[in-house]
Amino acid sequence: MNHLLSINDLSRDDAQYLLAEAARLKAEIKFNPAAQMDILRGKTLAMVFEKPSLRTRVSFDVGMFQLGGHAITLAPQEIGLGKRESVADVARVLGGMCDGIMARVFKNETVVELAQWAGVPVINGLCDIEHPCQALADLLTLREEKRLEGRKIAYLGDGNNVCHSLMLLCAKVGVNFAAATPEGFEPDAKFVAWAKADGRVEIYRDPQEAVQGADAVYTDVWTSMGQEEESARRLEVFPPYQINAALMARAKADAIILHCLPAHRGEEISAEMMESSQSRVFQQAENRLHAQKAVLSWLLSDSLNGSQSQRAPVLGEG
Numbered sequence: 001m002n003h004l005l006s007i008n009d010l011s012r013d014d015a016q017y018l019l020a021e022a023a024r025l026k027a028e029i030k031f032n033p034a035a036q037m038d039i040l041r042g043k044t045l046a047m048v049f050e051k052p053s054l055r056t057r058v059s060f061d062v063g064m065f066q067l068g069g070h071a072i073t074l075a076p077q078e079i080g081l082g083k084r085e086s087v088a089d090v091a092r093v094l095g096g097m098c099d100g101i102m103a104r105v106f107k108n109e110t111v112v113e114l115a116q117w118a119g120v121p122v123i124n125g126l127c128d129i130e131h132p133c134q135a136l137a138d139l140l141t142l143r144e145e146k147r148l149e150g151r152k153i154a155y156l157g158d159g160n161n162v163c164h165s166l167m168l169l170c171a172k173v174g175v176n177f178a179a180a181t182p183e184g185f186e187p188d189a190k191f192v193a194w195a196k197a198d199g200r201v202e203i204y205r206d207p208q209e210a211v212q213g214a215d216a217v218y219t220d221v222w223t224s225m226g227q228e229e230e231s232a233r234r235l236e237v238f239p240p241y242q243i244n245a246a247l248m249a250r251a252k253a254d255a256i257i258l259h260c261l262p263a264h265r266g267e268e269i270s271a272e273m274m275e276s277s278q279s280r281v282f283q284q285a286e287n288r289l290h291a292q293k294a295v296l297s298w299l300l301s302d303s304l305n306g307s308q309s310q311r312a313p314v315l316g317e318g
């Protein structure tokens with residue numbers, strides 16, 4: 001059973017395939033949407049949310065629809081994951097009725113446990129340490145500008161879930177990755193070591209050094225969902241890491257600006273850079289749809305076998 005819990009679940013070939021397939025699906029949907037309606041016909045994706053979402057929810061829902069399937073959104077208060085019912089029980093109930101589960105959760109352990117029990121593919125729609133679907137959309141966006149091999153992405157700000165997945169995926173597909181973070185907000189050393197085993201990764205304190213020669217400059221919010229009580233302290237240390245015109249002047253002249261969104265203008269990115277001709281943030285948001293359609297068709301198109309094997313035998317089957 002294949003899942004997408006981490007970028008580490010993908011081989012280099014898997015990652016290249018998913019990016020190419022995402023680009024193909026994106027081109028095809030514009031002129032021949034009917035061609036995609038059989039890919040997941042009759043399949044259902046359960047979408048479990050412990051945190052808010054705009055892009056993840058809409059892109060998975062629209063993606064399932066465009067592939068001929070169906071998605072069900074389950075809000076935190078509806079399921080009470082791990083409270084009203086254990087994660088293992090929720091996983092088995094959803095796995096019995098649905099062909100896949102996408103989950104946005106607080107703790108990585110929750111997606112791991114869902115995957116252990118569901119009997120259907122589980123997709124991590126963001127947890128405390130990774131956001132793999134985001135990274136695929138990010139590199140799809142850069143791939144639309146330039147050939148990926150040998151390019152450089154500079155990530156500024158918090159060494160968080162988005163940073164981890166992006167760093168792992170960059171290393172896997174030959175994009176050089178540089179991060180600059182304040183002290184105490186570096187990406188997890190484990191992720192840095194994994195990425196360094198695959199590609200070129202540099203961790204800086206100085207954002208100006210990190211953006212030197214970059215083809216893309218990336219940032220994310222300084223306070224992630226669930227860290228709200230740390231917001232005041234973070235606002236004190238992060239301002240030097242803001243994407244603004246002065247910092248962009250150090251990147252390549254044709255560098256693009258990426259942000260996973262939602263954005264806080266005037267904090268991690270200036271309003272001017274958000275709206276500049278270098279910004280690709282809304283194309284990047286749209287690319288969540290195309291990247292995830294590649295993931296959904298890859299993981300779910302054969303998963304019916306898995307869920308059928310769990311069903312009780314029909315009368316007469318012995």
Ligand code: CP
Pocket residue numbers: 052053054055056057126134260261262
């Ligand atoms: N980038 C992203 O995951 O957006 P949402 O939180 O709106 O899903």
Ligand code: NVA
Pocket residue numbers: 126160161162220221223224225260261262
């Ligand atoms: N790092 C952010 C990403 C939001 C899409 C968070 O976890 O809230």
